[in-house]
Amino acid sequence: MEQVEVSMNEWAFTQGMVGYKRILESYGVYVPTTNDGFVVTKEQLKVLPDAFFYYFLNKYSVAKRHEKILNSWHSKWKKGNKNVKSLLNSRLKEIETKISKYFKDTDAGHIILEHVKSYRNEKTYHEVMDDWLNRIIENLYTREIDEKLTCNTFKTIYFQPYFGQVSFLNVIHNTKNIEGQKQLLMKDFIQPVLDEWDFIQAIDQGSTESAHNVLQHTEHKSLGSLKRPLKNKNSEEMNEYIQEEVLKCSLTDFRLGFFSFEESVFSPLALSLKNALNSTWNSDGKNYFPISALAKLLLFCAPAGATISNGKSVFIQFDGSFEQIYHTNEHYNTEADEEMSFDEVVFDLVSEQRLKADMLKKNYLILEYESDYKAKKTMLDYMILTPNLIHLFENTASFLDISFIRIEPRLLNICLKAWTRESLFLKHSGTRLKIIILLWKLCS
Numbered sequence: 001m002e003q004v005e006v007s008m009n010e011w012a013f014t015q016g017m018v019g020y021k022r023i024l025e026s027y028g029v030y031v032p033t034t035n036d037g038f039v040v041t042k043e044q045l046k047v048l049p050d051a052f053f054y055y056f057l058n059k060y061s062v063a064k065r066h067e068k069i070l071n072s073w074h075s076k077w078k079k080g081n082k083n084v085k086s087l088l089n090s091r092l093k094e095i096e097t098k099i100s101k102y103f104k105d106t107d108a109g110h111i112i113l114e115h116v117k118s119y120r121n122e123k124t125y126h127e128v129m130d131d132w133l134n135r136i137i138e139n140l141y142t143r144e145i146d147e148k149l150t151c152n153t154f155k156t157i158y159f160q161p162y163f164g165q166v167s168f169l170n171v172i173h174n175t176k177n178i179e180g181q182k183q184l185l186m187k188d189f190i191q192p193v194l195d196e197w198d199f200i201q202a203i204d205q206g207s208t209e210s211a212h213n214v215l216q217h218t219e220h221k222s223l224g225s226l227k228r229p230l231k232n233k234n235s236e237e238m239n240e241y242i243q244e245e246v247l248k249c250s251l252t253d254f255r256l257g258f259f260s261f262e263e264s265v266f267s268p269l270a271l272s273l274k275n276a277l278n279s280t281w282n283s284d285g286k287n288y289f290p291i292s293a294l295a296k297l298l299l300f301c302a303p304a305g306a307t308i309s310n311g312k313s314v315f316i317q318f319d320g321s322f323e324q325i326y327h328t329n330e331h332y333n334t335e336a337d338e339e340m341s342f343d344e345v346v347f348d349l350v351s352e353q354r355l356k357a358d359m360l361k362k363n364y365l366i367l368e369y370e371s372d373y374k375a376k377k378t379m380l381d382y383m384i385l386t387p388n389l390i391h392l393f394e395n396t397a398s399f400l401d402i403s404f405i406r407i408e409p410r411l412l413n414i415c416l417k418a419w420t421r422e423s424l425f426l427k428h429s430g431t432r433l434k435i436i437i438l439l440w441k442l443c444s
Contacts, residue, residue: 001201004294007037008322009251011367012266015315016298017322018329019305026058027051035321040294042197045190049182053151055304057178060158062149063140066095074133078125085123092116095136098149102175108142111135147178158303161371166264189300192220192293196256199223203242208235220293222258249292257290265291266299268313268371268378307333309368317365328364363387 008014017038021031024044029051032039070091073084096116103109115132122129140146155169163169168176168184176184195218202210215227229245230238242255249257259265291299306313307329316328364385371378 001197001204003039003041004197004252004254005034005037005039006252006294006298007034008325011315011317011365012269012302013251013295013299014317014322014325015305016300016302017305018315018326019301019303020298021326022330022333023055023301023304024048024051026055033321033323033326037322042194045193048190049185052185052301053178053182056154056158057147057150060150060154061146062153063137063146066091066140067137070133070137074129089120092120092136095140099145102148103145106142106144108139108145112139112145144177151178151181158308161373162267162303163300164264164267164373187219189293189297192218192223193297195220195223196254196258196293200255203235203239206235208233208238211235211238220258223256247290249295250289251291251295254292254294256292259291259293259296261289261291263373263376265296266302267373268369268380305329312368312370315367317367318363 006017008017020040021033021038024031024047027047027050029044029047031044070088073088073091076084077088093116096113099109099112099116104113112135115135119129119132119136140149152174155174159169165171167188168181173181173184195214199211199214199218202208202214212227212230215224215230218224226246230241233241246255247257248255250261303313306315308314314332316332317325318328320328366383366385367380368383369378369380
């Protein structure tokens with residue numbers, strides 16, 4: 001089995017698919033699409049560890065982030081704004097702590113610590129401090145430093161809320177270098193996919209020996225558990241056993257569904273099996289929503305499929321082809337990276353669809369959510385961009401931007417969340433209420 005076609009499913013899975021394609025194509029690997037999904041190949045999976053870390057290390061580079069913030073604050077301080085010095089000192093203290101923990105014995109680490117100390121001790125600006133700050137930033141870009149600090153940052157901020165501390169996300173692996181973390185990604189998420197494919201391929205080809213060989217050598221515990229029941233069976237009997245005794249994937253229809261859709265797979269929507277009594281009463285708490293290793297891997301790519309805005313994940317879903325959904329989320333992601341506001345991005349998204357008449361007939365589901373894995377808590381907003389809203393924003397976007405958004409910053413959320421007239425009366429009064437009610441009628 002060299003490739004598998006995957007189709008869109010629930011929004012979380014579709015978000016994972018968008019993330020998978022985004023990761024690989026940022027690395028120069030083409031992912032062929034179908035109308036409702038794409039094709040996953042072995043070649044893609046083998047380069048995925050490199051592509052995965054390439055994508056996240058570049059997108060969330062700690063050195064880039066520090067450079068942008070430090071230079072901005074430093075410029076303000078040079079111009080006489082004394083209030084930013086405390087912010088500069090706080091940011092430099094954060095850098096000092098991380099460098100002291102991991103890199104105090106390296107040449108680059110020593111240079112950073114030396115110049116951070118000198119900079120923080122100064123109470124008034126001196127020209128030489130320009131050079132000190134440049135030396136700090138320059139050495140933050142040292143590959144070893146930027147990679148480790150960025151990796152630990154994106155794991156903590158962007159992955160642990162989704163998955164907790166599974167695999168290389170566990171803090172005990174923070175001291176590992178990037179290659180060590182790539183190996184864990186391969187072992188825990190990608191190799192199980194390849195083993196499941198090899199096993200099914202051996203059965204389909206009638207190769208009993210090859211099937212037993214996969215079971216004998218795999219580290220995929222659930223797949224390996226088939227060794228005993230399949231010990232004396234040929235490939236045809238193995239296939240019958242799988243059809244009768246093994247659950248298939250609920251998201252891809254793949255014949256093997258050894259994993260469960262639980263909190264370690266996608267925390268924002270899932271529950272721990274032992275706490276999901278309403279869902280597991282008839283399955284002894286073992287598996288109530290089985291998924292394949294491939295589905296688990298694609299869900300693990302979900303953070304790359306979302307756009308992070310103000311600490312929340314945003315994903316756009318609608319009734320279109322996978323290519324259309326991918327393109328729409330790429331558009332949103334690109335503009336959010338340019339620090340456009342949520343309102344501006346939505347208006348621009350509408351503007352982009354003007355020449356696509358069929359798109360103006362669709363309802364856009366905009367999902368905005370944040371999750372706290374430790375607290376077992378997810379805040380999820382469903383917002384709907386209806387055809388009526390699209391036409392309203394398309395025809396009066398500049399008028400709305402000038403006249404109303406500045407009056408009522410939450411106007412867009414009011415329209416997208418389809419608040420009732422009663423809820424609007426509770427929150428607003430006077431002229432502002434009249435404006436909002438007028439728009440509410442236009443959008444209804």
